[in-house]
Amino acid sequence: MKINGRSFRTIWPTANGAAVEIIDQTLLPHDFVTRRLETADEVAEAIRVMRVRGAPLIGVAAAYGVALAMARDPSDASLANALKLLGATRPTAINLRWALDRIATAVRRVTLDKVAETAFAEAARMADEDVETNAAIGGHGLKLIRAAHARKPGEPVNVLTHCNAGWLACVDWGTALAPIYRAHDEGIPVHVWVDETRPRIQGALTAWELASHGVPHTVIVDNAGGHLMQHGRVDLCIVGTDRTTRDGDVANKIGTYLKALAAFDNDVPFYVGLPGSTIDWSIRSCREIPIEERAAEEVTVITGRAAEGMASVQVYPAGTRAANFGFDVTPGRLVTALITERGVCQSSEAGLLSLFPERSNG
Secondary structure, X not given: OEEOOEEOOOEEEOOOOOOEEEEOOOOOOOOOOEEEEOOHHHHHHHHHOOOOOOHHHHHHHHHHHHHHHHXXXXXXXXXXXXXXXXXXXXXXOHXXXXXXXXXXXXXXXXXXXXXHHHHHHHHHHHHHHHHHHHHHHHHHHHHHHHHHHHOXXXXXXXXXXXXXXXXXXXXXXXXXXXXXXXHHHHOOOEEEEEEOOOOOOOHHHHHHHHHHHOOOEEEEOHHHHHHHHHOOOOOEEEEOOOEEEOOOOEEEEOOHHHHHHHHHHOOOOEEEEOOHHHXXXXXXXXXXXXXXXXXXXXXXXXXXXXXXXXXXXXXXXXXXXXOOEOEEEEOHHHOOEEEEOOEEEOOOHHHHHHHOHHHOOO
16 A cells, blocks of 8 residues: 555565564554564564554564564574464464464474575565455455445445454455455445444544545444444445454454444345455354453553644543453354455355365365
């Protein structure tokens, strides 16, 4: 994507290969700042505090974290330590484990003198594949928006999304937002209802992305989506997912389940955009997905731009307890279809296996 006319990915290696650079998303949408990461510890911190966020980007960042560790010490002990460190940062997003397993397999196949080179090459390959995957998701999802536009020619297609599943959550393009970008670029009039997505206000990232690309949008509070659906002002919903079970249940940012229920009650199509790497083929039940619980301060304190610069404001009385569940799970029965890089399918085991037949035997 482009920022002020310059193309950016969300993560990239430095020219000398000694570090990686990221867009520090904790400072968006107010300040666009890149940050240099030189060690696995710095990558782990960036994932943990959400300088990088979104399942696909977390996976690629973790892979680069392993590569940085291998450049310093290519031993088996160093690899084990890096995998443990990075694997403990975020429990819900399956891409993290997938990426760590993949890069560990790659480096274990080569001699010690080739470990660092192999690790960086594999991380770069994952990044490139993510871009291709999300572009494909965008193409398949575009067909759904085209169909919605055909049903109401001359009027904008109103899409509701939740959290940020755009290019900031991936290496480029995004999952849920890729079809929207493709539709906008094709000339289809599309308008996006942007959930603010408490508690971290990740709707601000979506609004910033859409504004940068020129896509019309309106920010709404999280609980307004049902009202809009009741009044026919939402044509379809598209969200992302951090982990999808073999049976098609999807774990996404807290609040997604309520949007799916409202969509189901109002006959609004509810789609989920995801790369195949986000499918956890090892589990079936949504109850098996670990749900991350984050710091209470994310709920009780809000940070934003004030007249004198960035400032944090406590919005609840001192000592107030707050529960901060990062994700919820939407059952596959509430999902109209899954949009993957291989096509669109039912949110069920049969649907997923129709696109990923190689997974039939486990």
